[in-house]
Amino acid sequence: MSQAAERLRLLTGHLDRAPAVVATRTSAPTSALHPHKFRYTLDNDLLKPEERLFYEQNGFLLVKKLVADEAIDLFRKEFERICKREVRIPGLIVMRDITIAKSEFVPDQKAITKIQDFQDDPELFRYCSLPQILKYVECFTGPNIMAMHTMLINKPPDAGKKTSRHPMHQDLHYFPFRPADRIVCAWTALERVNRQNGCLVVLPGTHTGTLKEHDYPEWEGGVNKMYHGVRDYDPQQPRVHLEMEKGDTVFFHPLLIHGSGMNKTQGFRKAISCHYASSDCNYIDVKGTTQENIENEVKEIASKKLPEAVGITFQDMWAFRGRLVKGEKRIL
Ligand SMILES: CCCCCCCCCC(=O)SCCNC(=O)CCNC(=O)[C@H](O)C(C)(C)COP(=O)(O)OP(=O)(O)OC[C@H]1O[C@@H](n2cnc3c(N)ncnc32)[C@H](O)[C@@H]1OP(=O)(O)O
């Protein structure tokens, strides 16, 4: 058994006890007729009872070998074509690590840390519509599903300044839509990921808390643009390193505190992800909330890059990105 599988087995072992925490933490009124009142998963028969309880208590669920090697190889090839500029995708954001952000651009995947917003690339967007992914997503979002945000992350070998780390954060910080419980991220390893190359690190159970204040961590070597982290993060909290094989997929709640470590290898650690939300979610105004700092930053960057973007709301920026992948388009 792999280390990751063993860790998961140990964690699921804890679920043998009665899910009292689940019942007490739900915001919905609990009923004596429904001792297991679930909050984070929906009533459908897709999840196995142990998977459902695991997500309720931990805020994430790792599914082994969900995406086939053939599909992954196609995603990797398309990423390579994008990096070489053999294909150009409208609206795609290409990010370089802060250590090389000011150097001359080289059209090679070694120079690219992440691509974001590939909703208009049919090759990559196939990931967001894979039936085996949507089958799980539906358990968290319900039947009307929007793909709201897409990324292919190519974590580079660390250049010695630890900038390849992703600070511990909650994805909800970036999202002006709610309810949080109807949003989920699917993150698939495009190769083996482990502590050496900077796998995801999660703080189990933190999805039951609230959205925390985020800001740039004070890292000596610098921090990538928009990589906010939870302020006053306590590194002593229990954490789990999600070591995964190619094709393994983790689903996680947008309040789950997570991040990823430094890539200490010479390889580029690749993963593909999509944030989904129920199309029944509604937009919120984040002014006056802890999210105002990221709203201002995103709007400032957008208006620098695209003068036409001045005056466009944060909510509209998300509405442009969102694509219906299943069911009916409603509010989002
Ligand atoms: C809506 C927001 C995203 C939603 C995220 C959903 C939640 C998921 C959780 C996360 O992933 S959190 C991390 C979110 N981070 C990002 O989304 C970063 C996305 N990156 C970008 O948008 C672009 O890479 C960026 C706008 C920062 C730069 O792209 P450009 O095409 O404008 O690059 P360009 O080479 O023209 O450089 C413009 C300026 O940015 C600087 N720059 C580029 N890459 C940088 C970098 N990595 N770090 C810091 N600064 C950077 C660059 O030095 C330069 O500075 P100056 O204006 O001072 O000359």
Ligand SMILES: O=C(O)CCC(=O)C(=O)O
């Ligand atoms: O892939 C990674 O290294 C981190 C991704 C992450 O934290 C995120 O997408 O929110």
